[in-house]
Amino acid sequence: MKKSLLQKYYVGVDVGGTKIQASLVTEVGSVLANHRCETPRGVSGHNGSVERTLSAIEESIRVLLCEQNCMLDDIAGIGIAVPGVVQQESGLVVVTPNMNLSGVELGRIMKDRFGVPVSIGNDCNLGTLGECWLGSGRNTSSCVGIFVGTGIGAGIVFDNRVFNGAGQAAGEIGHIISQIPCDHWRREMISTKRKREAKSSKSKELDISRCGCGNYGCFETFASRSAMERFIREAVEGGAKSVITELNGGTLNLIKSGAIAKALKANDKVVTSIVRYAAQVIGYACLTVRHLIDPEVIVLGGGVLEACQKFMMPVIDAVVANDQLPVLSSNRRILISSLGDNAVVLGAVALVRSRNGFNPLRKTHRIIPKYPQLHFMAEKVIHIADEPYAKDFFILSDGTIRPRLRLPKKNIHGFRLKDIQMLVEGGVDLIIFGSSEAGEITLSGKCRDYLFRRGIDYRILPLDEAVHFYNTVAVRRSAVWHFAVDGN
Ligand SMILES: [Zn+2]
Secondary structure: OOOOOOOOEEEEEEEOOOEEEEEEEEOOOOEEEEEEEEOOOOOOHHHHHHHHHHHHHHHHHHHHHHHOOOOHHHEEEEEEEEOOEEEOOOOEEEEOOOOOOOOOOHHHHHHHHHOOOEEEEEHHHHHHHHHHHHOOOOOOOOEEEEEEOOOEEEEEEEOOEEOOOOOOOOOOHHHOEOOOOOOHHHHHHOOHHHHHHHHHHOHHHHHOOEOOOOOEOEOHHHHOHHHHHHHHHHHHHOOOOOOHHHHOOOOOOOOOHHHHHHHHHOOOHHHHHHHHHHHHHHHHHHHHHHHHOOOOEEEEEOHHHHHOHHHHHHHHHHHHHOOOOOOOOOOOEEEEOOOHHHHHHHHHHHHHHHHHOOOOOOHHHOOOOOOOOEEEEOOOEEEEOOEEEOOOEEEOOOOOEEEOOOOOOOOOOOOOHHHHHHHHOOOOOEEEEEEOOOOOOOOOHHHHHHHHOOOOEEEEEEHHHHHHHHHHOOOOEEEEEEOOHHHO
């Protein structure tokens, strides 16, 4: 890790149902290192294992700092995200349905153990905050993040602030009732024949599934990752032919996002219909959000959505575009998370920093990383601090320089999606592609779609113009420098 004495560091922790991620983050929001470990499973009942979960959180932070050769004195604050209802001011976890931290004063306990300021928040709220700071929600004052996982959660940023609600429970979008379980009165009034049918079969009532929260007809019973898995299992057990079992390593216990994406690519009928249905439901959830809050941006996140964006986003777009309620035209958008797994830890860091009056959502509080100054030389060489560069290289969002070791096999002037993902990492407004032969660089449709779905701009320019542009444009940026091929 490159450490500087002037720099302040923060730790962001994402405590999930299955894993804990602790990250070391700079003031400008660059993630320097991650440490991931499994969340301990409660074996001796809830109360017995609280201490194990607390120890695991503490341990993940200590291991991260130790691995990075970092002292506690270097740390200005720790932000922790948990999946549940949290009282932000006091640091109390009110309830975590899928974990054993309910009623635990997590903020105070961690402050006692580390002796630095600690803030805690809800994971979906903090994921949205992270996206608003550096990801797809940047440059907006209102944004709703919808995260599709085991359940469906959301975070609301309104007027540059996270909106928590009176009982700290705003954003529970997965539990919005979308199939109203109380139309019995209509059946009472219809003809006696149909009434008898309805009574005998009880099927109407069975149509509505019960959610993990105890209510009936919640959004997440139709479109969460668990719902998709349940539908797939039902179909396969019912005899429908599908390649999903094979793609998922012979089991349907836990279906991986990658296997779902592959099944879509293989035109698997079962998976295609189920994912299309889930995407439609998510589209309707987006419409509901629009009709209630009308945010500038809705950011969608979660493994399935990120893996299956090419298939799911057009379906979601179509549902939203078909909205019949007339509104003023505007540039409201539905985007995909740019920060992926790091959104929550970055939001947690933004939260603990907000204790000192820092608001990452205000433009004036946003700091741009220190970027290297480039010099373009006549012989098509770029100099950085007197070091010549004549072979392809990247400059990442935090200013790190990295050689580009592999060119795509098929088209040497093209880019692999992995390259583009690396350039987006850490959050950027703009990607600059500098090329020694103007116009030779090509971006595949897949790469362009990836950037478009995250609201990220890009410019392809000749090397000299690209260098000038890189040095002068005042936004968070990354770049790739592509030289004549015989130079590689
Ligand atoms: Zn529910």
